[in-house]
Amino acid sequence: MRLFYALISCFFTDWLMALQSSSGGVSGLAWHLWTHGIADLNLPPHLEADAPFGIVGGHEGMCFHAKDGVASLPAPQNLSVHSTNMKHFLTWSPVILPGETVHYSVEYQGEYESLYMSHVWIHSSGCLLTEEPKCDLTDDITATVPYQLRVRATLGSQTSAWSTLKRPFNRNSTILTPPRMEVSKDGFHLVIELEDLGPQFEFRVAYWRREPGAKEQAKVVRSGGVPVHLETMDPGATYCVKAQSLVKAIGRCSAFSQAECVEVQGEALPLALALFAFVGFMLILVVVPLSIWKMGQLLRYSCCPAVVLPDTLVHGCERAAHLGEARGVCIWKGRSRYPCHQWMTRGSPGSQESVSRIQR
Amino acid sequence: MKVQRVSLWLLGAMLILCSVRTHPLRRCWISMDMRHVEESFQEIKRAIQTRDNFHNVTILSTLGALQSIKPLDVCCVTKNLLAFYVDRVFKDHQEPNPQILRKISSIANSFLYMQRTLQQCQVQRQCRCSQEATNATKIIHDNYDQLEVQSAAIKSLGELNVFLAWIDKNHQETSAA
Numbered sequence: 015m016r017l018f019y020a021l022i023s024c025f026f027t028d029w030l031m032a033l034q035s036s037s038g039g040v041s042g043l044a045w046h047l048w049t050h051g052i053a054d055l056n057l058p059p060h061l062e063a064d065a066p067f068g069i070v071g072g073h074e075g076m077c078f079h080a081k082d083g084v085a086s087l088p089a090p091q092n093l094s095v096h097s098t099n100m101k102h103f104l105t106w107s108p109v110i111l112p113g114e115t116v117h118y119s120v121e122y123q124g125e126y127e128s129l130y131m132s133h134v135w136i137h138s139s140g141c142l143l144t145e146e147p148k149c150d151l152t153d154d155i156t157a158t159v160p161y162q163l164r165v166r167a168t169l170g171s172q173t174s175a176w177s178t179l180k181r182p183f184n185r186n187s188t189i190l191t192p193p194r195m196e197v198s199k200d201g202f203h204l205v206i207e208l209e210d211l212g213p214q215f216e217f218r219v220a221y222w223r224r225e226p227g228a229k230e231q232a233k234v235v236r237s238g239g240v241p242v243h244l245e246t247m248d249p250g251a252t253y254c255v256k257a258q259s260l261v262k263a264i265g266r267c268s269a270f271s272q273a274e275c276v277e278v279q280g281e282a283l284p285l286a287l288a289l290f291a292f293v294g295f296m297l298i299l300v301v302v303p304l305s306i307w308k309m310g311q312l313l314r315y316s317c318c319p320a321v322v323l324p325d326t327l328v329h330g331c332e333r334a335a336h337l338g339e340a341r342g343v344c345i346w347k348g349r350s351r352y353p354c355h356q357w358m359t360r361g362s363p364g365s366q367e368s369v370s371r372i373q374r
Numbered sequence: 375m376k377v378q379r380v381s382l383w384l385l386g387a388m389l390i391l392c393s394v395r396t397h398p399l400r401r402c403w404i405s406m407d408m409r410h411v412e413e414s415f416q417e418i419k420r421a422i423q424t425r426d427n428f429h430n431v432t433i434l435s436t437l438g439a440l441q442s443i444k445p446l447d448v449c450c451v452t453k454n455l456l457a458f459y460v461d462r463v464f465k466d467h468q469e470p471n472p473q474i475l476r477k478i479s480s481i482a483n484s485f486l487y488m489q490r491t492l493q494q495c496q497v498q499r500q501c502r503c504s505q506e507a508t509n510a511t512k513i514i515h516d517n518y519d520q521l522e523v524q525s526a527a528i529k530s531l532g533e534l535n536v537f538l539a540w541i542d543k544n545h546q547e548t549s550a551a
Contacts, residue, residue, distance in 0.1 A: 124480075124482070124483035124486075125483060125486055126460070126464065126479065126482040126483045126485075126486050127479060127482075129486075130460075130464070130465050131465065136472070136475060136476055136479055137472060139476070156410060156414070156480040156484070157480060157484040157486070157487050158487045159483045159486050159487050159490075213409075214410075263410070
């Protein structure tokens with residue numbers, strides 16, 4: 015029964031399928047091989063023979079595998095890889111069976127394995143029996159060589175054939191997008207924060223003053239997610255910034271992002287204000303005393319206090335008139351009061367109008 | 375007298391120029407992220423090195439002697455050692471543990487990429503092997519052949535850190551490159 019054991023050792027699940035579906039049963043099959051050789055074998059319709067693998071007990075040993083699409087789970091179709099910013103996703107059309115949940119397994123093979131050990135396929139770390147028709151291969155594709163990828167569906171004890179990606183995927187074909195950046199000013203400091211794309215990314219930042227003939231400066235930022243100081247800005251100027259990402263592992267960089275500009279408040283404005291304030295202050299310094307003095311003058315003429323005028327004052331008017339000066343002194347005439355100079359214009363010291371004194 | 379002096383100056387200048395040409399300051403360097411390879415190795419180092427039973431033997435024994443070598447030899451030795459690992463060590467090693475297999479695959483594929491990059495560089499620049507470099511490589515291969523294949527492969531894998539450190543030291547990014 016050595017051949018029987020040989021059958022068990024290869025593709026265990028496929029042999030089980032043979033056991034389930036062939037009417038003769040395994041022992042019948044084995045007996046067939048034992049006595050008649052491979053050529054006389056009547057395989058059940060869904061099984062196909064592989065090439066013989068060697069001689070066991072004087073007879074050829076053979077492995078069988080399930081034929082594609084015959085009474086077994088259909089293989090997933092339309093495999094494609096989408097890669098952006100070094101994140102690689104394999105997607106495929108889901109295998110839909112009503113009322114059933116199909117699981118998928120993904121395996122990969124780097125170029126090294128393809129060249130030196132083509133039978134070796136490695137399970138993808140995050141996609142062993144996954145339900146979604148999607149696999150994140152970022153942690154699996156870790157070298158810049160072409161990788162072969164394959165998927166198969168599983169439902170209970172049934173598994174589909176492997177469906178392989180048409181063309182191997184090399185991560186240097188990833189799409190690199192211009193990095194998102196936040197340009198801000200911290201006082202007079204120009205600060206930039208770039209999006210965090212992982213340890214494989216570096217950024218080249220270009221910044222310049224927005225004026226004719228200004229030179230563009232560059233700075234390398236080793237990682238994103240952290241605010242980086244670019245330059246201390248001159249007041250009143252406008253600065254513009256743009257950035258691109260760079261991946262050393264694949265030797266490629268993205269396009270530059272759109273330039274973003276920031277303006278700094280100039281010191282010229284406060285200067286004008288200060289000047290204006292000074293001029294205004296000087297004006298006030300001159301105008302106010304002048305107006306006070308003028309007001310005082312007016313008051314002396316028009317606003318005479320209701321006080322008892324001593325004789326001296328009345329005589330003062332006369333005396334003042336005599337001296338040619340009668341301003342700023344008031345006299346009463348009846349109920350009206352006149353400043354001296356009016357009294358002067360009305361009449362001479364010897365006028366008919368009496369000068370009355372108010373008796374308090 | 376003046377003519378003699380001028381011709382002497384010219385001769386001196388030519389000699390200097392010629393010497394600069396024959397010893398190019400630029401060298402072929404590997405522009406890739408070595409960090410990932412080093413990290414991958416760190417994760418499996420313990421598991422691999424504990425399986426190495428021959429403690430008195432070193433395969434990469436001559437790498438220590440090659441710490442300070444001419445720029446031309448760096449290209450040759452790197453090429454030879456990459457080929458040693460890619461053609462012999464990784465192929466001879468059968469890894470049963472899937473976790474370790476993943477990491478070894480990552481390193482092997484990275485080495486393949488490094489070989490390609492070096493090849494492109496080689497086309498443009500000299501990558502001649504001096505006698506010293508050839509001898510050093512031969513000693514490494516002989517050391518490997520001394521042991522039984524499985525043990526030799528495991529030991530060489532365990533000594534990857536020596537090779538990676540050597541690459542780091544000799545393939546630092548220069549402004550000329």
